[in-house]
Amino acid sequence: MSKFSHNDLIVILTAIGTILILSRIISEMGRRFHFPIVMGEIVVGILLGPTILGTINPDFFERVFPKDGNVSIAFDGLVNLSVVLLLFVAGLEVQLSMVLKQGKAAIYTSFFSMLIPFATGFGAAYYFPQWFGNASESGTDIFFAMFIGTALAISALPVIARILMDMNLFKTNIGMLIIASAMFNDLIGWLIFSFLLAVNAGEESMGVGYTALYILGFGLFMLTIGKKIIDRSLPWIQTKLSWPGGVLSISIGICLLCAAFTEKINIHAILGAFIAGIAFGDSVHLHEKAREIIHQFVTNFFAPLFFVSIGLRVNFIENFDAMIVGIVLVLAYFGKVFGATFGAYLGGLKIKKAFAVGFGLNARGAMEIILGTLALSAGLISSKLFVALVIMALITSLTSAPLIRKFLQ
Amino acid sequence: MEFDLNKLKKRPSYPFETIAVGLAFSPRMEIILSEAKKIADACNAKLVLIHIGTKTKEKEKSLGDILFRNNIEERKIKTIWAEGDVVDTILKLCKLNIIDLLILGALERENIIKFYLGSIARTISRKAKCSVLLITSTSAQKPKQKVIINAGADHPKTMHTINTAFYFAKHTGIKEVTLVHEVHAPALAMAMADSSSAPEVTKLKKEYTEEETNKLHSMISKCDIGNLKINEKIIKGRPGYAIRQYSETKKADLLVINSPDTHLTFLDRIFTHDIEYILADLPCNLLIVHSRV
Numbered sequence: 001m002s003k004f005s006h007n008d009l010i011v012i013l014t015a016i017g018t019i020l021i022l023s024r025i026i027s028e029m030g031r032r033f034h035f036p037i038v039m040g041e042i043v044v045g046i047l048l049g050p051t052i053l054g055t056i057n058p059d060f061f062e063r064v065f066p067k068d069g070n071v072s073i074a075f076d077g078l079v080n081l082s083v084v085l086l087l088f089v090a091g092l093e094v095q096l097s098m099v100l101k102q103g104k105a106a107i108y109t110s111f112f113s114m115l116i117p118f119a120t121g122f123g124a125a126y127y128f129p130q131w132f133g134n135a136s137e138s139g140t141d142i143f144f145a146m147f148i149g150t151a152l153a154i155s156a157l158p159v160i161a162r163i164l165m166d167m168n169l170f171k172t173n174i175g176m177l178i179i180a181s182a183m184f185n186d187l188i189g190w191l192i193f194s195f196l197l198a199v200n201a202g203e204e205s206m207g208v209g210y211t212a213l214y215i216l217g218f219g220l221f222m223l224t225i226g227k228k229i230i231d232r233s234l235p236w237i238q239t240k241l242s243w244p245g246g247v248l249s250i251s252i253g254i255c256l257l258c259a260a261f262t263e264k265i266n267i268h269a270i271l272g273a274f275i276a277g278i279a280f281g282d283s284v285h286l287h288e289k290a291r292e293i294i295h296q297f298v299t300n301f302f303a304p305l306f307f308v309s310i311g312l313r314v315n316f317i318e319n320f321d322a323m324i325v326g327i328v329l330v331l332a333y334f335g336k337v338f339g340a341t342f343g344a345y346l347g348g349l350k351i352k353k354a355f356a357v358g359f360g361l362n363a364r365g366a367m368e369i370i371l372g373t374l375a376l377s378a379g380l381i382s383s384k385l386f387v388a389l390v391i392m393a394l395i396t397s398l399t400s401a402p403l404i405r406k407f408l409q
Numbered sequence: 410m411e412f413d414l415n416k417l418k419k420r421p422s423y424p425f426e427t428i429a430v431g432l433a434f435s436p437r438m439e440i441i442l443s444e445a446k447k448i449a450d451a452c453n454a455k456l457v458l459i460h461i462g463t464k465t466k467e468k469e470k471s472l473g474d475i476l477f478r479n480n481i482e483e484r485k486i487k488t489i490w491a492e493g494d495v496v497d498t499i500l501k502l503c504k505l506n507i508i509d510l511l512i513l514g515a516l517e518r519e520n521i522i523k524f525y526l527g528s529i530a531r532t533i534s535r536k537a538k539c540s541v542l543l544i545t546s547t548s549a550q551k552p553k554q555k556v557i558i559n560a561g562a563d564h565p566k567t568m569h570t571i572n573t574a575f576y577f578a579k580h581t582g583i584k585e586v587t588l589v590h591e592v593h594a595p596a597l598a599m600a601m602a603d604s605s606s607a608p609e610v611t612k613l614k615k616e617y618t619e620e621e622t623n624k625l626h627s628m629i630s631k632c633d634i635g636n637l638k639i640n641e642k643i644i645k646g647r648p649g650y651a652i653r654q655y656s657e658t659k660k661a662d663l664l665v666i667n668s669p670d671t672h673l674t675f676l677d678r679i680f681t682h683d684i685e686y687i688l689a690d691l692p693c694n695l696l697i698v699h700s701r702v
Contacts, residue, residue: 089599089602092599093595093596093598093599095595097681097682098595100682101682101683103670157596157599158596158599158600158602160596161596161597161599161600162600164600165597165600165601165613170594170597170600171563171594171617171620173563179595179596183595183596284646284647284650284651284681284686288598288645288646291598292598292601292602295598295599295601295602296602298602299599299602300602
């Protein structure tokens with residue numbers, strides 16, 4: 001492989017600089033209309049990617065974002081690092097004790113908001129794979145069906161938290177119920193997805209039994225002994241080392257080591273990062289300020305790179321299939337809203353409040369997009385289905401707040 | 410043992426009409442009994458002594474000596490000797506005797522195995538249907554000055570806990586109490602990370618603090634505070650852990666908290682429940698108010 005040249009460095013620095021500045025400008029414009037930040041970042045990706053720039057000026061697009069060569073490899077490395085860190089910060093907010101603390105309502109809501117969309121997605125993809133453009137000659141693909149189930153079952157804690165904050169519902173009982181259930185959905189969703197990625201890794205796959213065993217073993221170790229070690233070390237890290245440099249480098253260092261470890265044992269790196277995030281985030285010793293700094297570091301530098309990169313790799317116009325988008329949207333709304341509403345109702349909420357919970361958990365946002373991107377890279381889904389998932393993630397996030405409001409009025 | 414549960418239902422958490430003491434015949438038994446006598450006298454309550462174990466001459470003599478040294482007249486108290494599972498038997502006897510407050514001695518910190526398996530005092534604290542006062546070794550016999558009440562404003566039990574704590578404070582000569590409200594907003598950092606300007610973040614945090622302070626004011630205004638001096642404090646952090654740390658930092662003499670809502674299990678020690686942060690390492694004496702609501 002050739003050395004990383006002077007010109008390569010200029011290209012990648014220009015690309016990153018342009019991505020960061022443009023995505024900030026567009027996202028800030030969108031923020032005025034209460035659009036999620038991730039939407040602005042995806043729009044920038046579409047503008048800079050094959051959809052717009054690549055169509056208008058293919059030569060320029062190829063020069064700034066080349067598909068092959070050193071710049072492409074370096075950019076891929078950055079995007080992979082970004083997704084690992086995004087999963088780390090997602091894990092940072094998962095507090096399992098919160099689900100238990102919220103009691104019956106949270107347990108029912110978490111369970112049914114996971115089970116019904118998963119069953120809906122799995123059933124549809126298993127019996128009607130052609131709906132998703134996945135009519136394979138080899139018959140029904142159980143992993144594909146499981147992926148669709150997981151994609152429909154996952155929620156997006158960051159966008160849900162933002163919506164609740166904007167609606168001043170954050171500290172209400174209903175807000176806490178939605179947050180707790182979203183945490184549970186995220187945890188189970190990412191565990192299932194890591195399992196799917198690992199068993200779908202072709203020759204490197206260890207088989208279903210070993211994969212499940214390794215995932216469980218790693219999760220149990222990190223959430224018991226690993227968590228205890230982190231818990232004991234954090235006070236020392238936060239008081240004896242430079243602030244906030246100490247906690248920032250140690251936490252991200254541990255996240256990357258865990259990610260490397262899970263990748264090494266042929267489970268995807270995201271699982272290591274996610275579980276490391278839970279182990280850190282669940283520690284009572286992690287200062288609120290440290291948590292904020294880690295979030296800001298990741299969400300303002302790595303998140304734009306990742307979400308813009310989505311638009312850079314897929315042509316959204318060419319891969320737009322109205323039928324797939326429609327089916328994904330119908331299944332997503334039906335499964336999640338019905339499941340979460342049913343769970344909340346069983347948990348003792350009145351029907352209108354239960355619907356508000358249902359629409360609150362329906363926001364898929366960034367998590368769905370990350371999941372879709374990883375599935376696309378792993379060859380689990382087609383570009384058309386990926387575009388449908390991105391559109392579904394954005395529409396569910398945009399409609400969540402007005403629909404919650406409607407049912408709480 | 411038959412008992413009428415209806416007598417317990419809706420029974421107010423105070424006044425303390427009947428106070429029980431769990432006797433373990435440990436070296437600290439005298440200190441705990443002396444403390445219990447003071448509280449019983451202050452609250453004009455009947456004192457019930459409970460020992461689960463074989464009744465022997467030595468134990469009877471030892472108890473008699475302690476009662477004598479502490480001016481506790483045997484005819485004015487009830488002593489129950491029973492055998493069986495310590496936790497279950499004490500809990501049953503408390504129900505049977507309509508105990509309002511159960512006083513137990515407890516170590517500040519249990520070793521990790523005992524904590525996960527459950528020591529007697531802590532297991533009773535998790536399950537009792539009456540208020541429980543855990544007296545730690547170092548805090549016994551100190552004058553009680555600094556009292557901290559966990560005033561979780563959004564919980565229906567909190568008003569009962571505050572009123573019970575005020576009742577206890579007034580009867581035991583405490584002059585000043587601090588009402589502490591823990592603010593915990595998981596995922597808020599995540600929600601604010603990418604799309605909040607600095608003034609927005611400051612404003613939001615200020616609004617949250619003001620909202621909680623107003624809730625505290627509103628609760629205090631509904632209480633009979635008498636001559637007590639009341640302080641208020643909003644602290645940020647994980648519920649249970651934050652107030653434990655605060656009590657330790659402030660060198661509190663007594664921490665008053667709500668009883669747990671459900672029966673706590675082993676799982677609550679793995680995915681730590683709020684109260685478990687306190688039970689794992691008691692910062693001072695702990696009064697767990699069971700409001701029976």
